[in-house]
Amino acid sequence: MKINNKIAILLMLSLSLLIIGCRADSSRQIDQQSVKSPITANQNAKPVIFILVDSLMDKPLQDAIQEGRAPAMQYLLKNGQYFPQVVSSFPTMSVTVDSTLLTGTYADQHHVPGLVWYSGKEKRMIFYGNGAKEALKIDQLQVFKDAIYQLNQVQLNKKTKTIHEELADKGKESASINAIVYRGKTEHALKVPRFITSSNRVPEQLIITGPKWFSYAALAQLDPKNSWNTLLWKKYGMNNEFSAQDTAFLINQKKLPNVTIAYFPENDHSVHKKGPTQLDGIEKADQALQVVLNAYGSWEQAVKNAIWIVMGDSAQSAVYEDRQAATVEMKPLLNDYHIAKLNQPVRTEDQIVISTNERMAYVYAIDAKVELSDVVKLLQNEDKLDIIAMKDDKNIRVTSGKNGNTxxxxxxxxxxxxxxxxxxxxxxxxxxxxxxINNNRIKYGIYPDVLARLYGAMHSHEGRYVVVTVQPGYELVSESSPTHIGGGAHGSLHEKDSLVPLIISGTNTRPKTLRIVDIKDWILQLVNG
Known part of the structure; x- marks a missing residue:
């Protein structure tokens, strides 16, 4: 392997892997009807600062506050509103969730199916990030292009407008700071590192469209002094400090636009490694939030002069510590078929492609002779599988590994x-x-908004495929896919992966429903009020 390829892999694992993207108690259900009241218009039109903390969850957040490790979030919570159970989208991976956040739609409309998926049109796997073992088998330059360019400029449905595009249409300005999904209407040139461009497969500059104010780790910064946070050992800028400093820069320079979306990525990695109960990641995120609040001179002035929204994107559930017990190997379940290999182009004899997203997977039947119903029957042999779904004409047919009901x-x-x-x-x-079901009314339990979220994934992209999730405590594994034994993982429809907290300060309004899919419209109303 050439030295450039080794460095490229390191960069991909620092940039692309960070796109990988938690716990709730089913006994505390929130009446969604109570939050459907019309939004009162924001007459002051204060700027909105949206802080997205990857894998932020209610219980550890409350624990961190109680231990005095999250004073900034505690301040905003005490001087605002708090909703502990907001429903994420599906799959509960950051790239899909953030596409939902920015477009106000589920995956059937924004067309970003997950962190890993198979494109029948291109006859290849799409990776927006991957683990170390996968990195050795995957074309890392292609991962770079998919994650940094293709995701926003090609694969995110152009017919579905992002919040940045809608704000621009209305003459409003916005900012994206380290956010994974960022598409807007202003052209920006991303500076690609030389050891990537030396391959001659990636140009020195990538021209993308984003909001007026845009930064993305080592590839683009707002604050000229923020380069210190883009060094190799700081994950090339994909860190909380970078995001906080660029956000504070806009405030200090009095350039804060109508909406600023800043992504704090590091808590996700702490939860993956140490599990959902860890507090270190929340403490670090809070320290970064303090930097942003301090840019106003005082936290009182910050709340007075801006609307603050702090929330998680998806949750994570604990993975058992015993590897053999915790992992569900996908390939042995489907060994009746010829399964495409990770490090090879799909061949004519291949029948099945498996794309695992931690606690969910897409299983593609790329051979017309393979019946999806037969694939489902094989998957049902594994009791640890939770939900198994396939399209059946205009319907979605659902079963599980636990019983034969459908x-x-x-x-x-x-x-x-x-x-x-x-x-x-x-x-x-x-x-x-x-x-x-009672009086023609559907009430959801431990799978919040399951019908719409699953429908979104089932219609997120072309192809014949089965959607599979696994029960809490387990993780799906295919060829060289990453695992989080003894830590945390997400991806599924279960509430343990799907419910995140929301802190609102500076406004008495709230989203129409407690779902990430409704956040965009609420922010637009705040700005246009």
Missing amino acids: FSYRPGGNLSDEYGQSWTLSGEPGGLVDIT
């Missing part, structure tokens, strides 16, 4: 859920996805 559903019909969505269901969904 049910089908589709949008539209005489049943309505707590979010105002209507559905037609046949079969018994209760034992599979914890749904109860």
Whole structure:
């Protein structure tokens, strides 16, 4: 392996891996109807500062506050509103969740299916980030291009506008700081490191479109003095300090736009390594938040002069410490078929492609002779699998590894859920996805908004595929995919992966429902009020 390739792998693991992207108690259910009141217009039109803390969860946040390790978040919480259970999108991986956040849609409309997926059009796997073992088998320059350029400029549905694009259409300004999904209407040139461009496969500059104010780790900075935070041992700028300093720079220079979205990535890695109960990542995120608040001179002035939103993107559930018990190997379940290899182009004899996203996976039938129903039957042999779903004409058919029960559903019909969505269901969904129906009203249990979120993934991209999730405590494994034994992982529809906290300060308004999919419209109303 050439030295340039080794360095490229290191860069990819520092930039692309950070895109990988938690715990809630089912006994504390929030009545969604109570938050559907119309939003009161914000007459002051204060700037909105949105801080996205990767894998932030309610219980560890409360623990950190109680131990005095998160004073900034505590201050905003005490001087605002707090909602401990906001529903993420699905798969609960940062790249898909953040696409939902920016577009206000699920994956069926924004078309970003997960961290890892298979493109039938290009006949290749798409990786926006990957583990160390996978890195040795995958074209890292392609990962770089997918994560940094293709995701925003090509794969994110152009017909689905981001919040940055809608604000620009209305003559408003916005900023994206270290955010994974950033597409806007202003051209920016990303400075690609020389050891990447030396391959002659990536130009010295990548022209992208983002909001007016844009920074992305070592590739683009707002504060000229922020280069200290882009060094190799600081993950080339994909760190909390970089995000905080560039956000504070906008405040200090009085250039803060109508909306600023800043991404604090580091808590995610702490949770993956140490598990959902760790507090170190929250403490570091809070220290970075303090830097931003201090830019106003005092925290009182910060709350008076801006609207602050701090929230997680997805949660993580604990993974068992015993590797053999914790991992569910996908390939042995499907050994009746010829499975495509990770380090080779898909061949004509290949029948199945497996794309694992920690606690969920897409299983593609790329051979027309392979019946999805047969794939489902093989997967049902594994009791640790939680939800197994496939498209069946206009319906989605759902079963599990725990029993042979099935049910089908589709949008539209005489049943309505707590979010105002209507559905037609046949079969018994209760034992599979914890749904109860009373007087034509659907109530969700431990799989929040499961019908819409699963529908989004099932229609997120072309191809014939099965969606699989695994029960809490377990992680899906395919060829060389990363594992988080004794730590935390996400990806599934379960509430342990899906519920995140939301802190709001500086406004008495709140989103229409407690779902990330409704955050965009709420922010637009705050700005345009």
